[in-house]
Amino acid sequence: MTARHLLVVLGDQLNPDSALFDGADPSCDVIWMAEVANEACHVWSHQSRIALFLSAMRHFAADRRIDGWRVDYRELPATAEDDNLPTLEAALAQAIERWTPQRVIWVCPGEYRLRDALAAVVSEAGVPLEARGDRHFLVDDAWFADWAAGRKTLRMEHFYRAQRRRFAVLMDGDEPVGGKFNFDAANRQSFDARGPGLMPEPARFPPDRVTREVIDLVQARFLDHPGQDHDALSRFDWPVTPAQAEQALVDFIEQRGHAFGAYQDAMWTDAPWLYHSRLSAALNLKLIDPRRVIEAVESAWRDGRMPLAAAEGFIRQVLGWREFVRGLYWWGMPDYARGNALEADEPLPTFYWRGRMADGEPIPMSCLDQAIGQTLRLGYAHHIQRLMVTGLFAQLLGVRPQAVHEWYLAVYVDAVEWVELPNVLGMSQYADGGVMASKPYVASGRYIQRMSNYCAHCRFDPGEAVGESACPFTTLYWDFLLRHRERFARHPRTALQWKHVERIDAERAAVIGEQAESWREALRASSRGEG
Numbered sequence: 001m002t003a004r005h006l007l008v009v010l011g012d013q014l015n016p017d018s019a020l021f022d023g024a025d026p027s028c029d030v031i032w033m034a035e036v037a038n039e040a041c042h043v044w045s046h047q048s049r050i051a052l053f054l055s056a057m058r059h060f061a062a063d064r065r066i067d068g069w070r071v072d073y074r075e076l077p078a079t080a081e082d083d084n085l086p087t088l089e090a091a092l093a094q095a096i097e098r099w100t101p102q103r104v105i106w107v108c109p110g111e112y113r114l115r116d117a118l119a120a121v122v123s124e125a126g127v128p129l130e131a132r133g134d135r136h137f138l139v140d141d142a143w144f145a146d147w148a149a150g151r152k153t154l155r156m157e158h159f160y161r162a163q164r165r166r167f168a169v170l171m172d173g174d175e176p177v178g179g180k181f182n183f184d185a186a187n188r189q190s191f192d193a194r195g196p197g198l199m200p201e202p203a204r205f206p207p208d209r210v211t212r213e214v215i216d217l218v219q220a221r222f223l224d225h226p227g228q229d230h231d232a233l234s235r236f237d238w239p240v241t242p243a244q245a246e247q248a249l250v251d252f253i254e255q256r257g258h259a260f261g262a263y264q265d266a267m268w269t270d271a272p273w274l275y276h277s278r279l280s281a282a283l284n285l286k287l288i289d290p291r292r293v294i295e296a297v298e299s300a301w302r303d304g305r306m307p308l309a310a311a312e313g314f315i316r317q318v319l320g321w322r323e324f325v326r327g328l329y330w331w332g333m334p335d336y337a338r339g340n341a342l343e344a345d346e347p348l349p350t351f352y353w354r355g356r357m358a359d360g361e362p363i364p365m366s367c368l369d370q371a372i373g374q375t376l377r378l379g380y381a382h383h384i385q386r387l388m389v390t391g392l393f394a395q396l397l398g399v400r401p402q403a404v405h406e407w408y409l410a411v412y413v414d415a416v417e418w419v420e421l422p423n424v425l426g427m428s429q430y431a432d433g434g435v436m437a438s439k440p441y442v443a444s445g446r447y448i449q450r451m452s453n454y455c456a457h458c459r460f461d462p463g464e465a466v467g468e469s470a471c472p473f474t475t476l477y478w479d480f481l482l483r484h485r486e487r488f489a490r491h492p493r494t495a496l497q498w499k500h501v502e503r504i505d506a507e508r509a510a511v512i513g514e515q516a517e518s519w520r521e522a523l524r525a526s527s528r529g530e531g
């Protein structure tokens with residue numbers, strides 16, 4: 001068998017309009033795709049994350065065959081004993097040997113690890129490698145590098161405004177519609193005591209034959225991975241094709257988009273979806289184009305189906321955050337991944353992986369029990385649950401940021417490294433020392449109380465920092481301020497927050513420190529299986 005070009009398609013590159021296919025010829029070129037165990041195991045991936053990637057890949061391959069392409073698709077064997085190609089590197093090397101292509105072509109991988117490892121395989125085989133830009137994204141690496149050059153700080157708000165102007169999104173000539181670029185002040189509401197009330201469930205996509213086969217495979221090969229104890233695969237209903245992703249977009253705009261802005265930061269017990277879109281996974285696998293999403297949301301505002309604050313808040317996530325973190329990832333790697341500016345070195349508590357304490361009891365903090373339990377059941381939590389519950393607790397506790405990063409990359413179905421790593425190390429953990437965020441996003445339990453009803457079901461009091469009823473978030477918050485007062489007390493955006501530390505006398509500060517350390521020791525013991 002021979003091929004003119006071997007066209008490499010990775011699991012998060014499932015857009016049929018990819019630059020990969022420019023000038024390609026189905027009669028003499030071959031698409032190569034591979035399922036390998038290492039991509040599910042280099043972090044301990046959630047079962048639903050594995051199933052989503054494999055199902056979407058198989059649907060993509062089937063569609064390309066219908067289009068007339070030869071697709072060399074390597075399916076994962078049902079047993080480890082039959083698996084002689086555990087890595088993408090090994091699988092690609094074998095494919096090059098089998099097809100003897102004149103050239104290997106790819107769109108640059110979305111992960112630094114794979115870019116280097118797979119390029120080395122092609123080089124070792126002595127075959128030319130042609131790397132093409134990823135036009136799924138609106139901002140390429142060179143544009144971001146030019147924008148970042150000479151800046152003392154890289155702020156998403158500045159980047160976002162530049163993209164709004166550049167692509168004429170929500171603009172009235174040279175001015176933003178509504179007179180402002182940012183409607184965050186209108187997008188921070190919480191529910192009253194009645195909660196969100198009845199609301200339509202998001203569009204769901206029951207597994208077809210292909211997805212059911214994948215689910216059976218995941219249950220056979222990755223039985224011990226996160227999600228098993230929570231029967232996650234029985235709930236699998238994510239979009240796995242472009243048509244389903246489009247349906248999810250339309251459903252969001254018609255059913256929930258009107259209230260996304262107001263309640264995008266709100267949380268509520270046993271309500272995982274609220275007004276969120278469930279589109280991030282489809283976007284990150286490239287089942288839907290961000291331009292289509294942006295245009296649909298802007299049209300919904302212009303047609304009166306979404307308030308301006310809601311449309312702006314959503315577009316900010318896609319045109320702002322998503323493009324910004326990708327640019328930051330490639331601008332800063334590989335050093336960015338090693339950041340640990342706050343010198344945090346605690347282990348990640350095992351309840352993040354298990355959803356319960358070592359003795360089998362529920363996590364005692366209701367907010368963590370809700371956010372982590374939901375994550376392990378669904379492979380999903382919205383951005384405030386990630387930033388201000390699971391991420392906040394890890395930062396206040398002082399967990400090594402790389403351990404936090406590995407957990408996020410493993411457990412969320414939408415996690416690919418270029419988007420997840422900057423959000424965790426930069427935004428959530430402040431491990432980059434302020435490259436991405438101007439200050440640590442830290443708060444006491446009062447924030448969670450204000451934005452949710454979690455505290456109403458918890459034995460801890462978010463207003464107390466010491467004593468038996470003290471909320472661990474609040475204890476650890478004040479301990480964080482005390483431990484880092486020299487670093488942040490004179491920072492212009494944190495001075496007021498740290499000014500409160502000056503009112504704490506030495507005796508109370510010591511008690512707070514002791515209670516914080518008792519939590520750390522208890523969780524260390526639990527992580528060692530002693531508690």
